Every structure is written in C-alpha cells, then in structure tokens.
Amino acid sequence: MFGRRGLDVKTTDQIRKMRVAGLVVGETLELISGQASAGMTTGDLDRTAEEFIRSKGATPSFLGYHGFTGSLCVSVNEEVVHGIPGPRTLRVGDLVSIDCGAIVDGWHGDAAISLIIGGREAGSARDLALMDATETSLWAGISALAVGSPLYDVGAAVQDCIVDAARADGATYGIVEEYVGHGIGTEMHQDPQVPNYRVRDRGPTLKSGVTVAIEPMVTLGSAETDVLDDEWTVVTQDGSRAAHWEQSVAVTDAGIWVLTALDGGEKRLGALGVAYAPLT
Ligand code: MG
Ligand code: MG
Numbered sequence: 001m002f003g004r005r006g007l008d009v010k011t012t013d014q015i016r017k018m019r020v021a022g023l024v025v026g027e028t029l030e031l032i033s034g035q036a037s038a039g040m041t042t043g044d045l046d047r048t049a050e051e052f053i054r055s056k057g058a059t060p061s062f063l064g065y066h067g068f069t070g071s072l073c074v075s076v077n078e079e080v081v082h083g084i085p086g087p088r089t090l091r092v093g094d095l096v097s098i099d100c101g102a103i104v105d106g107w108h109g110d111a112a113i114s115l116i117i118g119g120r121e122a123g124s125a126r127d128l129a130l131m132d133a134t135e136t137s138l139w140a141g142i143s144a145l146a147v148g149s150p151l152y153d154v155g156a157a158v159q160d161c162i163v164d165a166a167r168a169d170g171a172t173y174g175i176v177e178e179y180v181g182h183g184i185g186t187e188m189h190q191d192p193q194v195p196n197y198r199v200r201d202r203g204p205t206l207k208s209g210v211t212v213a214i215e216p217m218v219t220l221g222s223a224e225t226d227v228l229d230d231e232w233t234v235v236t237q238d239g240s241r242a243a244h245w246e247q248s249v250a251v252t253d254a255g256i257w258v259l260t261a262l263d264g265g266e267k268r269l270g271a272l273g274v275a276y277a278p279l280t
Pocket of ligand 1: 099100101110111112215246
C-alpha cells in the first residue's frame with residue numbers, strides 16, 4: 001500500500017519480520033565493534049561479518065548490490081560511506097564507520113556505527129566529539145518520527161542537533177547532503193528519501209507502519225564529497241574525517257521501535273522521552 005510519494009506502510013507482522021533482520025544487523029555490528037582492532041584489515045572485518053550473517057540464516061544485502069564486493073561498507077577516516085572492504089590495515093586512532101545490511105525472509109535491516117580503533121582512549125577529542133555529535137543527531141532525527149508528523153522534520157532535527165553540537169564543541173561540522181536516509185522493507189532502499197538537513201518542503205505525513213532508515217553523515221569540515229576511482233568510496237573533498245550512524249526504525253501509533261538496535265531503542269528513546277513501542 002502506497003501513500004503520497006511512495007510512503008510504504010507495513011503490517012505488524014511485516015514489521016516483526018523486519019525486526020528479525022534488524023537484530024541480525026545489530027548483532028553483526030556489535031560483533032564487529034568488539035573485534036575491530038589495529039593490524040586487522042577491513043577485509044578481515046568483512047569476512048567475520050559475512051560468516052556471522054550467514055550463520056544466522058540471513059543474507060548480506062550489500063554483497064552483489066550493484067556489484068559491491070563486501071558484506072559491510074568500511075569507511076576509514078576521510079572516507080564517509082561506501083568504503084569497500086579489502087587489504088587496508090586499520091591503525092590505532094582510525095575513525096571507522098561500519099555499515100551493515102542483512103535480509104531475512106525477504107525483509108531488510110540496515111544500520112551503521114562509527115568507532116575508534118583502539119577504543120575511545122585512542123581517539124582525538126575532535127574525532128570523539130564528531131562521532132558523538134553524529135550519533136546524538138541520529139537519535140534526534142529518530143525522535144522526530146511520529147504518526148501525523150511530517151517526515152522531513154527528521155532532517156530539521158538532525159541539523160539543529162549538529163548546529164548546537166558544533167557550537168558546544170567549538171567545531172566546524174558539515175552535514176553531507178548527497179547521501180540520505182531512505183524507506184526500507186522488501187528492498188534496502190525504498191522511497192521516500194530522508195534528508196539529514198532542513199528542506200523547505202516538510203515531506204509526506206507519517207502514518208502508522210512506516211519504516212525508514214535514518215543515517216546522518218557528518219564531517220569535521222566541508223560537507224562536499226567526491227567518489228574515488230573505485231566508483232564506490234565516498235571521501236570528503238577537504239580530507240576531513242567523517243562519522244556515520246544509522247538505524248532502521250518502525251513508526252506506529254504506539255511510538256517508535258528501532259529495529260536494528262539490540263534493545264529496540266528502549267534506552268535512548270526513554271532518555272529522550274519518546275515512546276518506545278516494540279510490536280511484541
Ligand atoms: Mg546503511
Ligand atoms: Mg541506509
């Protein structure tokens with residue numbers, strides 16, 4: 001069933017299926033964040049992820065997507081998104097974004113995290129602040145999702161959060177505009193797109209059963225990006241580092257269920273005063 005501008009609505013049963021896929025993604029990211037360490041290659045992380053995803057009876061959705069050769073996107077330092085796993089060796093202090101997608105019974109989950117190789121103590125204050133601001137903006141965006149609200153309020157919430165964080169951190173943050181969030185369901189990328197910044201149009205009005213992936217990408221400088229000759233890896237034009245956080249989310253009359261978060265978003269939503277609404 002499609003509403004205005006392709007706002008796809010899922011049934012409770014379909015959202016439960018998406019939760020199964022979402023949990024595989026969340027668990028994969030948890031596993032990888034625990035293993036990523038100096039001396040490993042991005043390809044090592046990818047092999048671990050693919051094996052884990054398949055062990056759960058799921059299929060890695062990135063692998064083979066328009067010819068992509070990994071099960072993860074691993075984007076290091078000035079790489080923003082779509083980094084191809086391979087021989088690159090991770091070093092202490094690298095800021096790494098890991099994006100993962102999985103399919104179970106035809107239903108997709110999609111999420112991303114950012115981390116510092118060697119742990120937070122190995123990160124520069126600037127990188128840690130960027131990483132945290134980006135994650136906070138993701139949850140601000142998620143918190144703007146509510147039945148009856150305009151979808152593009154998400155981008156306004158993300159942008160306001162990043163502007164406030166830049167002021168508080170004494171930093172220059174750029175919100176990448178070329179890559180945005182999206183609807184998700186029986187395909188990884190469905191309509192509508194979800195900008196991470198304020199647009200004049202407020203977008204379609206949210207209905208119960210909408211599922212979207214929210215995914216701010218923020219840089220320590222200019223928001224302008226280039227794509228490398230590998231035709232995938234997106235890098236900042238000015239070489240500044242970037243962070244990326246993503247969750248797949250279901251919006252229902254009862255509230256929000258973060259399908260790719262291990263706790264369904266209960267803790268973060270609770271802290272923000274947003275109704276946590278698992279469809280159990
Ligand atoms: Mg993703
Ligand atoms: Mg996505």
